[in-house]
Amino acid sequence: MKFSEHLAAHLTPEWRKQYIRYEALKDLLYQATENAPQPDDYGEQQISRYFAKFEEKFFQYCEKELSKINTFFYEKEAEAARTFAQLQDELRQVEAPSRPRSMQEKLRRKSSFFFLSEFQDSEQRETFKSNKRKIADLKLAFTEFYLSLVLIQNYQNLNFTGFRKILKKHDKMMQNNKGADFRCTRVERATFYISKQIDDMIVETEMLFTNNLADGDRQRAMNKLRVPPLVAKHTNWTTFFVGLYSGFFILLLCLMASGLIVSYIYSTGDEPYRLIGQNSTDFQNCTELDLSWANLPMKVDCAGHREEWRPALRMYRGMFLLIFIIFLLGINTYGWRKAGVNHVLIFELDPRNNLSHEELLEVALFFGVLWAISVLSFMVCYWLNSWSYVNPLALAVFMLVFLLNPTRTLKYRARFWLIKILSHIIIAPLHPVGFADFWLADQLNSLVTVLLDFEFLICFYTCEVLWVGNSSLSMVFLTGNVSCNTYGYVVRAIVASLPAWFRFAQCVRRYYDSRLAFPHLVNAGKYSTTFFVVVFSSLCAEMKYETRWENPFQYLWLISVFASSCYTLTWDIKMDWGLLEGRPPNRFLREEVIYTEIVYYLAVVEDFILRFAWTIAMSFSLTGVMDQDIAVSIFAGLEVFRRFVWNFFRLENEHLNNCGQFRAVRDISIKPTKSDQNNPVKVERMMDDESKIPLSKHKMSWERRKRIENLCEALHIPDGHLSMQTFKEDQPSTTPQQRSSVTFFLGDEEPSSTGTRQRKKGLNHEDIRYRHLTRTDSEASDQRIDDRDEEESDEEDSL
Numbered sequence: 001m002k003f004s005e006h007l008a009a010h011l012t013p014e015w016r017k018q019y020i021r022y023e024a025l026k027d028l029l030y031q032a033t034e035n036a037p038q039p040d041d042y043g044e045q046q047i048s049r050y051f052a053k054f055e056e057k058f059f060q061y062c063e064k065e066l067s068k069i070n071t072f073f074y075e076k077e078a079e080a081a082r083t084f085a086q087l088q089d090e091l092r093q094v095e096a097p098s099r100p101r102s103m104q105e106k107l108r109r110k111s112s113f114f115f116l117s118e119f120q121d122s123e124q125r126e127t128f129k130s131n132k133r134k135i136a137d138l139k140l141a142f143t144e145f146y147l148s149l150v151l152i153q154n155y156q157n158l159n160f161t162g163f164r165k166i167l168k169k170h171d172k173m174m175q176n177n178k179g180a181d182f183r184c185t186r187v188e189r190a191t192f193y194i195s196k197q198i199d200d201m202i203v204e205t206e207m208l209f210t211n212n213l214a215d216g217d218r219q220r221a222m223n224k225l226r227v228p229p230l231v232a233k234h235t236n237w238t239t240f241f242v243g244l245y246s247g248f249f250i251l252l253l254c255l256m257a258s259g260l261i262v263s264y265i266y267s268t269g270d271e272p273y274r275l276i277g278q279n280s281t282d283f284q285n286c287t288e289l290d291l292s293w294a295n296l297p298m299k300v301d302c303a304g305h306r307e308e309w310r311p312a313l314r315m316y317r318g319m320f321l322l323i324f325i326i327f328l329l330g331i332n333t334y335g336w337r338k339a340g341v342n343h344v345l346i347f348e349l350d351p352r353n354n355l356s357h358e359e360l361l362e363v364a365l366f367f368g369v370l371w372a373i374s375v376l377s378f379m380v381c382y383w384l385n386s387w388s389y390v391n392p393l394a395l396a397v398f399m400l401v402f403l404l405n406p407t408r409t410l411k412y413r414a415r416f417w418l419i420k421i422l423s424h425i426i427i428a429p430l431h432p433v434g435f436a437d438f439w440l441a442d443q444l445n446s447l448v449t450v451l452l453d454f455e456f457l458i459c460f461y462t463c464e465v466l467w468v469g470n471s472s473l474s475m476v477f478l479t480g481n482v483s484c485n486t487y488g489y490v491v492r493a494i495v496a497s498l499p500a501w502f503r504f505a506q507c508v509r510r511y512y513d514s515r516l517a518f519p520h521l522v523n524a525g526k527y528s529t530t531f532f533v534v535v536f537s538s539l540c541a542e543m544k545y546e547t548r549w550e551n552p553f554q555y556l557w558l559i560s561v562f563a564s565s566c567y568t569l570t571w572d573i574k575m576d577w578g579l580l581e582g583r584p585p586n587r588f589l590r591e592e593v594i595y596t597e598i599v600y601y602l603a604v605v606e607d608f609i610l611r612f613a614w615t616i617a618m619s620f621s622l623t624g625v626m627d628q629d630i631a632v633s634i635f636a637g638l639e640v641f642r643r644f645v646w647n648f649f650r651l652e653n654e655h656l657n658n659c660g661q662f663r664a665v666r667d668i669s670i671k672p673t674k675s676d677q678n679n680p681v682k683v684e685r686m687m688d689d690e691s692k693i694p695l696s697k698h699k700m701s702w703e704r705r706k707r708i709e710n711l712c713e714a715l716h717i718p719d720g721h722l723s724m725q726t727f728k729e730d731q732p733s734t735t736p737q738q739r740s741s742v743t744f745f746l747g748d749e750e751p752s753s754t755g756t757r758q759r760k761k762g763l764n765h766e767d768i769r770y771r772h773l774t775r776t777d778s779e780a781s782d783q784r785i786d787d788r789d790e791e792e793s794d795e796e797d798s799l
Contacts, residue, residue, distance in 0.1 A: 013340040018072040020162035073192035245365035252372035315392040318453025328644040330360030341655040428505035444499040446643035449636035459484035500530035529564035578653040610642040
């Protein structure tokens with residue numbers, strides 16, 4: 001593997017622009033040799049001037065890259081130092097007792113055992129719950145911080161290796177030692193190379209986590225901290241099962257197709273299925289039919305009395321669409337990895353344990369096989385007049401049990417993550433909204449047909465099924481109740497509005513948190529148009545007229561669905577995908593793109609067509625070209641495909657936002673953030689909430705102060721001796737090296753200059769002593785890449 005490929009595979013995507021431009025420097029070298037004057041046409045002095053001018057340009061480029069890398073590394077190192085100091089302070093606060101030991105000793109001398117034990121018990125109860133939550137948050141914060149340190153360390157190694165290799169290539173092509181001199185005098189004395197603060201913080205983090213959060217068990221601590229490989233996970237067994245399930249699924253689809261053909265050919269009479277309301281137990285006119293299907297002879301009877309097949313179509317359609325979107329999500333994940341879109345960070349997944357694209361495909365194909373087996377079983381039972389409608393119910397129950405299985409098996413981390421996000425969506429107005437929350441709610445907006453089909457499944461087995469026994473065969477018949485089939489059933493209208501309501505509530509909540517009318521309230525308006533579409537569609541179905549066009553609600557539905565389509569299309573392209581910025585070089589796209597330009601234009605056309613696909617469905621309904629249930633199935637599948645394409649560009653836009661902020665790990669902190677500092681409402685809430693205030697600067701509430709005053713009065717402590725300073729004098733110092741985003745002081749106390757100097761100490765890079773290292777660990781680890789690349793470099797030079 002060439003180093004350029006190694007660099008592209010192992011760099012942090014959000015920091016891509018901050019790495020050494022290895023390919024650009026290599027192109028400069030090859031252009032210089034290709035455009036060099038020939039000795040036959042020019043003199044030696046002219047050739048020397050040419051190469052001297054080139055080397056001046058080359059090393060200026062290297063100096064610029066070195067300065068860029070140093071600056072970025074300095075910022076990240078200082079940010080890591082501040083975060084580490086904050087985590088240390090938070091860890092000390094969790095470990096610190098609720099009151100200083102010396103103060104307890106003072107009270108013990110002047111109090112009875114009864115009053116003192118009551119005081120201590122109340123304090124311990126108040127801090128126990130908050131400490132338990134903080135410990136869990138600290139574990140997560142330390143793991144994310146450790147990951148950030150490893151990314152910075154990887155940034156150091158990759159950039160130094162890049163300089164070493166390009167300068168070595170320079171010396172080889174220019175036949176001098178100027179590259180080696182630049183490396184010794186500039187690169188090996190650069191801050192990003194000689195600074196060992198990141199290595200020290202890695203070691204200290206491992207020690208702190210092991211001793212304080214893992215009960216001294218280093219193996220357990222490293223299992224939590226260990227960073228996964230930067231390349232995609234790949235297991236042979238997963239690949240094997242993907243291929244196995246794919247083969248089974250294709251085979252079962254062929255059997256299903258042959259069964260449908262046979263069913264169509266051997267349908268008898270003018271009544272291919274039993275009419276609703278017909279006597280289900282009348283078997284006097286049954287005729288036997290012998291046929292061979294799939295090389296298996298069977299005897300089918302009562303062809304005119306079989307159950308209606310449309311309910312099965314609706315139920316199997318919903319489950320298939322759910323499997324289909326999981327399969328497409330696996331393709332999404334593969335595409336994001338290939339394009340360098342960090343979906344793990346965007347969804348805030350655990351980077352040490354998450355589903356790869358192969359695992360998603362495996363799950364989808366596994367359920368696809370079960371779905372196909374269930375459909376085949378339904379077809380066989382349908383022809384045998386057996387217990388056919390048990391099959392879709394059994395499949396739906398199995399899928400639900402798979403999702404809600406409480407044991408730590410069957411992709412339990414992914415299942416628990418999905419259940420957690422779904423719970424956030426359901427209580428949307430009451431819970432802060434993250435990207436994964438509104439992304440999954442957007443997926444639900446493309447799965448309205450799935451929700452309606454599952455609602456129909458519940459209604460069908462509750463209201464429209466009659467379970468009877470017939471000798472040795474148990475049979476299922478329709479009762480004649482058709483309430484589940486029409487939009488007059490109010491629950492269906494509510495279910496159809498749920499996904500839009502979830503997103504509407506999330507937008508309102510985001511406005512409440514940020515106070516930004518744009519884009520949140522404008523986005524809420526987009527989802528509110530769906531309510532009008534559902535209401536007018538329901539009223540249009542309820543109000544019966546001689547013709548469709550005499551119904552006034554038909555026109556209101558057309559207006560609302562057209563407005564909704566225009567609104568959503570504009571939002572998709574402009575806001576969700578970030579296109580149409582009008583800036584060069586991609587005037588109709590955006591300033592920075594990941595995919596090729598033609599892909600964006602095709603995606604815009606596809607989104608336009610599928611956003612207005614309802615016009616095609618309406619024309620099918622008016623002309624009677626296609627059965628309505630079959631048309632709904634086709635267009636529901638197309639909507640899922642539209643969402644699949646939408647996912648690529650939505651996450652690309654979010655990824656580029658993270659790149660602009662150089663955000664490579666999750667932002668996890670149990671202290672107030674900087675955004676809270678500018679929000680007086682949140683600051684007031686945090687000041688009232690004692691668990692949000694660091695113990696080292698804790699301001700007592702009025703109730704707690706009153707309890708202590710009463711206790712001290714009972715213990716005969718003079719009033720003048722009771723003060724905030726009394727509790728602060730004997731408290732162990734827990735002042736962090738870096739002040740948190742929001743700092744609370746006791747009374748009129750101000751931070752001392754000594755404390756300020758102490759906090760700045762450790763961030764000072766002036767006292768770093770430069771030292772020349774002849775060989776580093778990174779050189780040793782990259783030697784193999786260097787050796788493998790040597791032969792390729794020789795071939796390039798010969799060319």
